[in-house]
Every structure is written in C-alpha cells, then in structure tokens.
Amino acid sequence: MKEFRTHDGEVFVINLLPCPFCSADPEMKMSGNYHHKRRRITVRCRKCRIERSDASISNNNLWLVRVAEKNWNARSTVPAEVVDIVRTWERGLMQHAEAMQAIAALAKHGEGEG
Numbered sequence: 001m002k003e004f005r006t007h008d009g010e011v012f013v014i015n016l017l018p019c020p021f022c023s024a025d026p027e028m029k030m031s032g033n034y035h036h037k038r039r040r041i042t043v044r045c046r047k048c049r050i051e052r053s054d055a056s057i058s059n060n061n062l063w064l065v066r067v068a069e070k071n072w073n074a075r076s077t078v079p080a081e082v083v084d085i086v087r088t089w090e091r092g093l094m095q096h097a098e099a100m101q102a103i104a105a106l107a108k109h110g111e112g113e114g
C-alpha cells in the first residue's frame with residue numbers, strides 16, 4: 001500500500017501488484033490535471049519499464065486511479081499448464097490444416113493431368 005498524489009492535490013491509497021514480467025515494484029504517474037484535456041495515469045515498472053496508461057475526460061481522479069490500479073493488477077487466471085496444452089493442440093490443428101491443403105493441391109494437380 002502506497003500513497004499516490006494527483007496533480008490536483010488529492011491523495012489516494014493504492015495497492016499495485018509487482019510487475020508481471022520482472023516482479024519489480026511499479027510506480028504510478030500522472031500527466032495533466034482537471035484543467036487539461038489529456039489527463040492520464042500511467043503505471044510503469046521501475047526495472048523493465050513496461051507500462052500501461054488510462055485516460056479520462058469526464059471521470060474524476062478517484063475513478064481514474066482505481067481503473068489504472070485494477071488494470072495493472074489484472075492477471076490471467078488460466079494456469080500455465082492449461083495454456084501449454086491449448087497451444088500444443090493449436091499447433092496440431094494447424095499442421096493438420098496444412099496437410100489437408102497439401103493433399104487438396106495434389107488432388108487438383110492430378111485432375112489437371114488426367
């Protein structure tokens with residue numbers, strides 16, 4: 001839990017998960033304020049510098065901070081083993097499709113010669 005101060009002087013308590021790529025501590029930064037059209041909040045990893053931003057024209061800073069926090073903290077809930085199985089299955093389907101196309105091309109070629 002940390003405190004984040006907006007350019008409009010509000011202070012919010014934020015809770016950011018570590019970076020999903022390198023596990024380092026992220027930081028939250030703001031550009032603009034209520035008087036700017038480009039008011040945005042960026043959460044950025046201090047180590048690998050991956051970042052994501054959210055902007056708002058009509059919602060207040062509390063909304064923007066909570067959206068930025070929620071989006072940074074979003075993580076896949078699919079276990080890595082399941083992702084591996086699906087990708088292996090996908091590769092198999094692609095190879096099957098390529099084989100079927102090759103067979104179809106050969107058959108067509110054969111018709112032409114016949």
Ligand SMILES: [Zn+2]
Nearest residue numbers: 019022045048
């Ligand atoms: Zn990182």
